[in-house]
Structures are given as structure tokens and as C-alpha cells.
Amino acid sequence: MISVKLLYFASARDAAHGLSSETIELEQQAPATLQSAVNIIRQRHPNMEAVLKTALLSLNQEYCEAENTQDILLRDGDEVAVIPPVSGG
């Protein structure tokens, strides 16, 4: 099993009822992909569905480029964040 940290910002945190981060365990051989992490997020936080429609995802503090999150393999200690549309400045 691998540990992956999930971070929720702004409206994503609101959708997780105020939870800003949590750590999940994934079966590495499943395989453990970004998609599997997203599925877990959806199960644990039904309100996240609406946020995920317009949010981007980051992996280890870099935007995820891939069209298909199932192509991105996760490793132990990875950090995934749900990035709603930004509004800095």
C-alpha cells in the first residue's frame, strides 16, 4: 500500500466540509493512479463532484497536464491537490 496526501483548497475544502487535507492508502498494484485517488475523493466527499468539474489537479505541486488521469501513476508520499479556478492578485 502507498500513502498519498490529498489537499483541498477554497471551494474544494468547503465541499469536504472544512477538511483541508487527508492521507489515503492505495493498493500500488491496482494500479495506483491519479484517477483512483479522484475516485476515492468522490466517494468520501459527494459535494466535490461539482468542484471537480472546473478544478484542476496538481501532483507534487505541479499542474497535471495529462488528459487522462488514469495514465498518471502515484508513488508513496505523493501529494495531490484539488485546485479550483484561481483568484490570486
Place this chain on the structure above:
Amino acid sequence: MISVKLLYFASARDAAHGLSSETIELEQQAPATLQSAVNIIRQRHPNMEAVLKTALLSLNQEYCEAENTQDILLRDGDEVAVIPPVSGG
């Protein structure tokens, strides 16, 4: 006779050997035009010829637009300045 104040800035002042301003008298009926003032400047300050090639002129603190300085009539108390290429900022 009318009195006209002449101002010399930067390289124009250098060409007038450090003179920054002087007042001249013009015969109003001559007529007294910007051109007649320029002629006087040329006579009094021969080094001004080179400066006048690239300088603009101002009348009462506004740039002179006219192509022909003989078309601009001067009045008593007018202020004319020789404006070499600027370099503010």
C-alpha cells in the same frame, strides 16, 4: 515697441554663453513676429545657429505649431523659449 522675454535652456543656454534669459524690444508694426525674434537671437548669439537646427520654439509655454514663424505675431509681454531636443525622465 513691445517687450518680449527670451528663454534659453540646456544647449541653447550654452550657445548663449550661459545666458538663461533676456528681454528684447521689438517694433510692433514691423511686424513683430516669432521670426523677427529668432533673427535677433541669431544676431546676438551666433553659436545658436546649430541649436536652432534641431530645437523647437515655444510661445507662452506652448509649443509653436506653425511651419512659418513669420506668421506668428508677438504681443507685449510674450515669452519665447528655445527648446532643444528634450531628455526628461
Place this chain on the structure above:
Amino acid sequence: EDYIPKHNTQACETYDHFLISSETLSLDRACALVRDDSAGAISTFEGTTRNTFNGKRVLRLEYEAYEPMARKEWLNIVQEARSKYHILGTAMHHRIGEVPVGQTSVIIVASSAHRADAINAVHFLIDSLKARLPIWKKEILDDGSGAWKENEAINLTVHRPVSH
């Protein structure tokens, strides 16, 4: 052709300062980080909390940031700026927490030998920040309601290199 002084094409925290803080921001302090005897120009941008949005009265903005990712992404942005413009130094300071009306939420400064580089770089940097940096603001109105904002779509392709 005027001598162009040393300017780094590589973004680096020595010359490209980054600060996220809940303290009030200071333009003088940000500018001090980019001053240089070989600079002829310093350009700055300050974003401040406006008192209205869509005719409604705003009390304050509340900011949060994903700081480690913002730092990484900011260096990427400055790298792009350095590929387009001749820049000596930059600084980006962003406030988090509450920013009341009239106060400053972000400061961006850049120094360069010639003015076009500094001015255009700052414009590119603030547009890129608003498009890409993982920072969010919540707008608190005078009726007590609060809403997470989303920045408008920004066309970054308009920022062309300065020709020398």
C-alpha cells in the same frame, strides 16, 4: 546600441524574490529588493481591495494560498518573463488572510536597464499570476455573504518580447 548590463535569463531566488505573508505589504520594501546601479527603470504593480463589485459593497477580501506550489509556479512564470524581457531583479509579495478595503493584496516589482522591459515584464507577471498561481480569494460583502472568486480568462499571448 546601448550596452545591456548583466541580466540573468535563469530565474533564481537570489534575484527573483517571492514572499507570501499575512503581514501588511510595503512597496518600498519590495522595491529595495530590485534596486541596482545598472537599472534605469523600476516598474511596480499593486493590487488593492476595491470597495465595490457589481454595485455591491465589499467589506474585505480573504486570501489563501497553496504556498509550496505557488513558489514553484512563480519561478516558472519568472523564467518565462526572463525569456521575453531583459530583467535585472523581480519581487512578488502576496498577502494571505484578511485584506480590508483600500489595503494591498499583491505587489510585483521589476527592474531593468530600459523602461519597456520593466513595464512589460510587470504586466506579463501580474497577468500570469492571476491566470496560474494557486491562490484564492473570498469576497466578503456587507450583507455578510462570502463567495470564492474566479479570475477572468486572461490572454497571455498578447505579451510579446520587447525588441532591442
Place this chain on the structure above:
Amino acid sequence: EDYIPKHNTQACETYDHFLISSETLSLDRACALVRDDSAGAISTFEGTTRNTFNGKRVLRLEYEAYEPMARKEWLNIVQEARSKYHILGTAMHHRIGEVPVGQTSVIIVASSAHRADAINAVHFLIDSLKARLPIWKKEILDDGSGAWKENEAINLTVHRPVSH
């Protein structure tokens, strides 16, 4: 469409500050003149004395101004800026006399509701100042020689209004 707060299209010394002085300039002091609760953006430009020109070492610049004409011409320039951009307040401070290397010769600031207006207005204002204002600088090199400078020809037509 976002509410655009009061912005004057008429240049006026109440909102468009003009100062020529031999004292050192201060960015904070200039910015204080344009701050406004309805502003979302403040853009500034500082021109500083560079230490080199064409590979030669510069000691200082010496500035002089035809002040009453500079004031009139500046109001004309600001009037043009206000016809292109939504501006709340502006300030232009220019130093005369000696400006040593590293020190500031000119500061231009502008505030607006939205960033593009402030940034583009400041760019237009500094370009216009350099093209039109009756101010001159003499460059003193380390060999003791001094020469009156002439600003490069500037294309002011590139400054287009911001579309809202």
C-alpha cells in the same frame, strides 16, 4: 459588466498631481496621492540614474526644467491619457538638479479600478513625458565630461485605449 467607479475624463490638479523638485523623490509619497477605496490597481514607474552609457561610466545626471511649460504640457498629456484609459488619480514627480547613480529622477503613478488601465496609462505617460516635456538632462561621465542628452524618438501611436 463590472461597475466602473467615478473616473474623471478631465485632467485636473486635484486628481493629477504634478511636482518638480530638487528634493529626493519618494514612491510612497507619490502613491499616497492616488490611493482610493474604489481602486483595484496602482501602477508605478521610476526612472533611475544608471551607472553606464555606451560602455562608459556615468557619475550622475543633472536635470533642468522649464517648469511652467512642463506643468501645462503635463496636463495636456494626462488629458490624453484620461481619454484612452479609465483613471482615478495620477501623480508625476520629477527631480531637478543632480541625481546621482542609483537615485530616482522621475516617478509616475496611476490608480484605476482595473489593472490594464493603470498599467497602460503609466506606460503612455512615461513615453509621452520623454517625448514632450521640456526637461533636459546632462550626463556627467567619470572623465569629467558632460553632454546634453536627447531622448530617442518615441512612437506614441502604439498606446491604444483599453477595451472594457
